[in-house]
Amino acid sequence: MIRVDVELPGHAAYPVVIGAGALDALRAHAGERPFGIVDERVFELHGALAAPLFALAAVPAGEAAKDWGTLELALAAMAQHGLDRGSSALAFGGGATLDVGGLAASLYMRGIRVVYGPTTLLAMVDASVGGKTAINIAQGKNLVGTFHQPSAVLADTRTLATLPDEEWRSGLGEVVKAALVENEELLALVERNAAALAARELAAVELVIAECVRSKARIVASDEREGGPRKALNLGHTFAHAFEKVAGFGSIPHGVAVACGLALALEASERAGLLQDRGLRARIDALLRALQLPCSPGELRMRHGALPAAELLAAMRHDKKASAGRPTFVLPRAAGSLELAATLDDATLLALLA
């Protein structure tokens, strides 16, 4: 079991506990009667790990939970079960469940305590730290949400046993992003452990999750509301969101889209003359391949269909990170050194996305 403490200015510090058995500490963090907001499929497979739940709202598995209807049902259930300001919730599932569960907890009586129990690699390395919550609306992904810090994150790696391979790879996509954002040291650690990560060896996985969490916690602590340095975490994401949107949300796993976005960000950085570490593109391509992740739009298209470049471009213009209709990009100069608000002209974008 590894414990990482997340300290954000103006918030109580909270622990991220990573390992088989992390959920055994649920009572200690959420009291005797936590209310569950639980992915219905996760509950079938791993409900026994969250035994102290006194009542719950079962939400649709995965991204389908991030809508108004699920949010309304969760909040109605919280009220029907008599939760008060002193109650705690457990959001138990993948990133989507944490997003909608965290949003529900942040809205109920203007905010009650929430413990996150991430059950996917992606959620363990990424969604469980940072305090972003959200649902999707017809006009775009994550357009409605809050900032609300959990009171603890219990990343119980027993839940990873049932994770489908494609979801596993999706988590690894965010691992590579985290390494590239952090520094050479973390990138080298991930490279050394690439085979073990691909083979789902838990000792390597827990170590890498902990380092990704430590990195993200440092970045979020410096910039909770994404005014500056936190933008680094969006590396690869302007591309990724466009792929996800054009393919139809939920059809390309998020971290898989991010992996391709990382490769494109490196190519864009090279074209723009920003890339200082000349060997980095080849290294990241090799790492993505070792982890069975796509490193070009072509590879994405083989699995997920057409993804026309013009549609991708249009999607980027409506991205949440766009300013006055111009999409912005995080571009790497080297591991740990990033340009946070680059713009790219349409010709370059169309060439990259071809």
Next chain:
Amino acid sequence: MIRVDVELPGHAAYPVVIGAGALDALRAHAGERPFGIVDERVFELHGALAAPLFALAAVPAGEAAKDWGTLELALAAMAQHGLDRGSSALAFGGGATLDVGGLAASLYMRGIRVVYGPTTLLAMVDASVGGKTAINIAQGKNLVGTFHQPSAVLADTRTLATLPDEEWRSGLGEVVKAALVENEELLALVERNAAALAARELAAVELVIAECVRSKARIVASDEREGGPRKALNLGHTFAHAFEKVAGFGSIPHGVAVACGLALALEASERAGLLQDRGLRARIDALLRALQLPCSPGELRMRHGALPAAELLAAMRHDKKASAGRPTFVLPRAAGSLELAATLDDATLLALLA
């Protein structure tokens, strides 16, 4: 024009501007293209005062706007009109419009800037300071919401000209509460100006609004999340919410219910042996009468029907301020001196509510 600056720890200070013409400063606070979330009736009557709005979501007049449907429509409109993280919104209407508009602004892309343009006396003295936003759900009032501070409050008293008399009295109910919470000095100021307030004389009204805002700002600054001193603002409200709930939300104006709640809180305080200022009950009764406000459940019932005591009691047990099913009450010892978490036994409550 009177300006009061509200300073909350951890937030940028913001101004509350009170007077005829306050909205003329909208551009200065919300930029060239503010998006409006506007009470449809207010927009008909006073839309010209908010001329710089480039687009808007018209929401149903009054409390009917505080529901999921209106919130969804407002957020969809914000996205359709292409608002980004740098956009600003104007919530323009009474307390309900500020509540739902503030909530929409706090959720859109996890929070954009919002300027409040309160158009009722109640909203000017109460809802526009403190950063609470909310909608109602079937299970209770204000059960879903956030804390989100506005970037300015423009209380343009020109909008008060069209306020119905009953809404005017409702605002005065919160004025009396604010005075009783603050101190002897503010209470005496309100007493001296009672006739002018009842006659809607703007000079007196603006002065009293400013003092109420100053008082509330001080209290909220000391306790943004209602852990302690802010509970004082709930004086009269456990009773008031029960009246409103049993009568059907929207049928008794909030501040009218609060007025009756204040009279009951004083009576309860006297029965419990807490009331130190022996003359206070008679003074508040006289003040409420001078302002044409009810000072007993009997007077409320004459206008609003049965309000059975047993139903009122049941409503209190489900109040947001209840802890483990026991309603709590703020009880005055004297002006400015309050017991913040009193409990009352059922027999006492039934006697008070009879």
